[in-house]
Amino acid sequence: TSNLQAAAAAKGAFYAGDPCSGDSCFIGGNVATNAGGNRAVKYGTTRHQVYAIEVVNPTGKIVQLGARLQKQTTGYCLEQLVIGSEGTLGIITQITVKLLPLPKYSMDLLAVFASPEAAIGTVNKLIMGGITPTCVEYMDNITIKSVERYLGTSLQGSDKGNYLIVEVEGTSEDDLDEKACAMDEICSGNGAGDVLVAEHDKIWQARKAFAEAVRAESLIVCKEDVVCPVDQEPALLAEILRLAEKYQLVTRIASHAGDGNIHLNILKQEQESYADWDERVKANQQELYRFIYAHGGRLSGEHGIGSKRKQLMQEFTNPDELEMMRAIKKALDPNNILNPGKIFDVE
Ligand SMILES: Cc1cc2nc3c(=O)[nH]c(=O)nc-3n(C[C@H](O)[C@H](O)[C@H](O)COP(=O)(O)OP(=O)(O)OC[C@H]3O[C@@H](n4cnc5c(N)ncnc54)[C@H](O)[C@@H]3O)c2cc1C
Known part of the structure; x- marks a missing residue:
């Protein structure tokens, strides 16, 4: 991603997507996860930087979705459905990104x-x-x-x-x-x-360097990526601090505060037994997620669900919404071959 930023800058243009992992991640991964990052406050997330994509769909067809247009209302917005779908609806093989003038x-x-x-x-x-x-x-x-x-x-x-x-x-x-x-x-x-x-x-x-610094302190970390409306963020932080105290958790916090996305890292200490730490982390998660959903938030702001958070996703997502997601997955990937078991299970 940082190569894309640099290539754009070399032509006097600006690619606004800027996840903190820019030196190690790929634009395909950014689009697949709708990566956020530092400049989302002003420029939005990866989905706002994309005009069009080429996708190999689960039945093997190569399809072009979207167009290099500022606006269009020509049926469903399928490119935006694939963006952020974590590789479950298609493999993205080309991306037409939006470029802006370099800020002076x-x-x-x-x-x-x-x-x-x-x-x-x-x-x-x-x-x-x-x-x-x-x-x-x-x-x-x-x-x-x-x-x-x-x-x-x-x-x-x-x-x-x-x-x-x-x-x-x-x-x-x-x-x-x-x-x-x-x-x-x-x-x-x-x-x-x-x-x-x-x-x-x-x-x-x-x-x-936040993520690497945390990793240097402990190899066993629970990384929360909760997000709430920006005006609810003070209440969310207060709740995070209260729960950390209640469950005696060692935390490191950095956040994309301008868009309400708090990264709470919970570090296992050497002297703590894994089972005990894990139990406290899970109890914290239940209380934290109940709070966040009651305040209009979601359990992931930018990291996505993967397989790690899919049980929690099922527990906290409106069942009707989840049913629509499953119906889309079944319709587009009838053999369930693309990233099966990611985000949610399909029977
Ligand atoms: C140090 C660090 C900092 C980070 N900071 C941020 C941040 O600021 N903002 C943020 O949003 N995230 C951040 N992340 C998380 C992560 O880097 C991003 O979500 C990034 O977008 C993932 O891209 P990747 O190329 O590493 O994808 P991968 O991890 O390789 O893949 C992610 C998912 O996308 C799928 N996928 C990958 N490529 C494609 C493709 N071409 N077509 C279809 N599916 C595909 C994979 O199957 C997988 O399910 C950070 C991670 C680290 C380690």
Whole structure:
């Protein structure tokens, strides 16, 4: 994916999809999982970057879906049905992506908050503040320290609290300055101790190292990818922290906060028995998912279901919705040959 970004940039164009795994994932995988990532706040997820796809369908036909058009209402939107279907409806063999002009001016601000609640509580205000941020990312302090250890570096403000990393694009230096002042006012007004101009490469290297840093701490991790409406995010974070305390879980949290997608990693500690840890993780999951569905959220924002979360998907998804999904899978893949057993089972 980062090769695609670079190839577009070499032609003066901008590919807006930007999952943190950009250096290791493929555009086919991004489309198959509807990958999100950092710039979804402004540009949407992978599905918003795609005009058309070529798909080898489960009966062996090669079909072109979609078109290089800004709009069309010509029957079902099948390319969008295949996007995010995790390889269960077809193998994607070509993709026509949307490219935009390269943003001319951009800057990254780092706001450091003593309290996690204050940091997350600021996100919706930034979104509603009219500055149209490209990215709003959150990292809690213990995660920042973990990334510092993993990268062997020191990060700005890491001794002071929890990060909001805000990237914004502008039409000129003056426009950027105005937006920076507005962001500073919003963040400071909501309890940020420091609002700094961040070093672009360093701060994004740190944010993107989250998963590897966690893996360096523990090889056994439960990765939650819950998502809720942005205005419900403070309540969700409070619930995550309450449950972590209740079930005595060691957590690292980073989130695509600008779109309500919280990555909660629960690390098994060496001294914990697997059975006991797993029981607490499952109890946490039940309470967390009940909360998230009651607040208009879903159990996965961007990682998808795979086979790991399919029982939970069945438990928490509206049965009528699940029945429609199964009917589509049965109609398009009557022999159940493409990624069978992913997302849900088909009898
Ligand atoms: C460090 C790290 C950071 C991450 N950050 C993000 C993030 O910010 N945002 C995000 O959304 N995800 C993130 N992820 C998850 C993952 O990288 C993405 O979901 C990515 O889109 C998966 O692409 P891949 O090429 O690795 O696909 P794979 O993992 O190889 O495949 C994913 C699924 O898609 C199917 N598939 C793959 N290619 C095709 C194809 N051509 N046609 C049909 N089906 C296909 C596979 O069968 C599989 O079911 C992260 C993962 C890691 C390890």
